[in-house]
Amino acid sequence: MSYSETIRKIYLDQIDQIKNAGIFKEERFIHSSQAADIEVEFPAGSSLKKVINMCANNYLGLSSHPDVVNAAHEGLDTRGYGMSSVRFICGTQDIHRELENRMTQFLGTEDTILFPSCMDANAGVFEAVLSDQDVMISDRLVHASIIDGIRLCSAMHDTFKHSNMEHLENKLQLHADKRFKMVITDGVFSMDGDTAKLDEMAGLCDKYGAMLFVDDSHATGFIGKTGRGTHEKCGVLGNVDIITTTFGKALGGASGGCVSGRKELVEMCRQKARPYLFSNTIAPVVVSGVLKVLEILSESTERRDKLENNTKHWRKGLTEAGFVLKEGNTPIVPVMLFNAKLSQNFSKDLYNEGIYAIGFFFPVVPNGQARIRTQISAGHDIHHLDKALEAFVKIGKKYGILGLTKQEIIEKYGL
Amino acid sequence: MEEIKDVVLNYVIEEYLEEDDEEITYDTPLISGGIVDSFSMVSLKRFLENKYSISIPDEKATPEAFDSVNKIVTLVREFAG
Numbered sequence: 001m002s003y004s005e006t007i008r009k010i011y012l013d014q015i016d017q018i019k020n021a022g023i024f025k026e027e028r029f030i031h032s033s034q035a036a037d038i039e040v041e042f043p044a045g046s047s048l049k050k051v052i053n054m055c056a057n058n059y060l061g062l063s064s065h066p067d068v069v070n071a072a073h074e075g076l077d078t079r080g081y082g083m084s085s086v087r088f089i090c091g092t093q094d095i096h097r098e099l100e101n102r103m104t105q106f107l108g109t110e111d112t113i114l115f116p117s118c119m120d121a122n123a124g125v126f127e128a129v130l131s132d133q134d135v136m137i138s139d140r141l142v143h144a145s146i147i148d149g150i151r152l153c154s155a156m157h158d159t160f161k162h163s164n165m166e167h168l169e170n171k172l173q174l175h176a177d178k179r180f181k182m183v184i185t186d187g188v189f190s191m192d193g194d195t196a197k198l199d200e201m202a203g204l205c206d207k208y209g210a211m212l213f214v215d216d217s218h219a220t221g222f223i224g225k226t227g228r229g230t231h232e233k234c235g236v237l238g239n240v241d242i243i244t245t246t247f248g249k250a251l252g253g254a255s256g257g258c259v260s261g262r263k264e265l266v267e268m269c270r271q272k273a274r275p276y277l278f279s280n281t282i283a284p285v286v287v288s289g290v291l292k293v294l295e296i297l298s299e300s301t302e303r304r305d306k307l308e309n310n311t312k313h314w315r316k317g318l319t320e321a322g323f324v325l326k327e328g329n330t331p332i333v334p335v336m337l338f339n340a341k342l343s344q345n346f347s348k349d350l351y352n353e354g355i356y357a358i359g360f361f362f363p364v365v366p367n368g369q370a371r372i373r374t375q376i377s378a379g380h381d382i383h384h385l386d387k388a389l390e391a392f393v394k395i396g397k398k399y400g401i402l403g404l405t406k407q408e409i410i411e412k413y414g415l
Numbered sequence: 416m417e418e419i420k421d422v423v424l425n426y427v428i429e430e431y432l433e434e435d436d437e438e439i440t441y442d443t444p445l446i447s448g449g450i451v452d453s454f455s456m457v458s459l460k461r462f463l464e465n466k467y468s469i470s471i472p473d474e475k476a477t478p479e480a481f482d483s484v485n486k487i488v489t490l491v492r493e494f495a496g
Binding site: 175 | 433452454455456457458461466
């Protein structure tokens with residue numbers, strides 16, 4: 001037997017180390033569809049508990065929308081279940097190209113290519129369009145999938161301090177001799193919920209002849225007046241050279257992602273991006289669902305407007321109750337607790353009160369910045385938010401942190 | 416060469432430390448101490464090359480050689496002749 005007891009023990013020790021470090025991840029089994037109200041089995045084997053979901057990326061509440069589900073059924077009936085091929089052999093249907101065209105239109109770009117996920121889009125795009133004559137300059141808080149894509153690319157890599165435009169400009173000057181310079185950022189940062197200064201970044205890219213790359217996964221569908229994304233909010237529609245985004249969050253939440261942007265860059269991905277070349281693309285059933293989502297979004301801004309109002313209501317309630325929040329105006333609302341243990345206990349108590357929200361701590365966020373990350377959805381009604389707020393206040397009182405400043409919470413609980 | 420030491424120290428403080436971070440000295444481990452990640456070494460290398468008109472070969476630009484201000488000064492001296 002090749003998998004010896006010695007090998008097993010090495011892995012068991014590593015798993016123990018993860019547990020001892022307090023970063024062991026456990027899944028909670030949801031027995032219902034994704035929505036504001038869900039039924040959860042946790043811990044495994046326990047009876048089902050009805051809770052309000054405050055931690056899904058279901059920003060527009062479309063994950064289980066009946067029209068999306070029906071469209072998916074129709075896609076299944078008319079285009080089948082799977083393609084059993086990569087795109088360029090015999091894995092491209094008319095609806096794949098239709099979705100690419102619809103995304104191009106929606107994002108205001110020149111062309112789009114689908115990927116199995118946005119993780120794959122980010123893993124493949126840099127290597128496809130840059131070489132060792134070039135430099136990638138990324139914000140220090142970009143998503144892990146971008147870091148992986150950067151590691152796979154032979155271009156030089158440098159970073160700038162989070163959202164620090166002066167530092168970015170220094171870096172553009174430092175690397176002025178490179179053939180291509182690509183500035184890389186998230187549109188909305190997933191842990192803090194803040195928005196990239198795309199207007200200033202686009203200006204700097206113009207000044208120094210650099211390309212601009214934005215991962216807008218936490219923005220597409222709801223940020224900006226008509227939900228086009230961070231580039232719409234910042235008034236730079238048409239000025240971002242590459243946008244990557246996901247269908248796994250606001251746009252139905254199933255799976256899949258894309259690279260959208262300059263025609264030639266998209267074509268290079270079609271020719272060279274390895275996750276596109278060597279993996280099946282998005283299943284027809286999912287493509288059909290996303291097409292319906294885009295139709296819903298183009299008919300009305302009702303859902304993103306409701307999300308905006310829900311977010312304001314939630315932020316106002318938490319602020320008035322005396323919690324310390326990360327500043328911002330996106331549906332990602334981090335409630336800052338600073339101490340890792342406190343964030344775990346807080347999350348556990350919330351769950352007992354029927355509120356599902358997760359505590360994040362180092363290494364997912366910087367040391368001493370533990371928090372409960374709440375995410376608001378258009379699927380929430382005001383009564384959901386008010387019930388959640390009631391629970392937050394009850395537990396906030398239990399730990400005596402309401403009205404305390406960051407410093408006072410740290411003094412009370414340590415880092 | 417005392418001056419190089421301070422130039423490098425100030426650069427590292429400006430470039431890598433955030434407001435809340437603890438102070439560093441000439442011997443603080445930069446890479447193994449998690450202050451400078453291996454990605455960010457590139458700008459430090461480019462800064463030194465521009466500032467002192469030198470060229471540091473990639474094989475010499477190891478995480479060990481960049482692990483403290485004092486080690487970086489030794490590296491610069493080697494190539495500054």
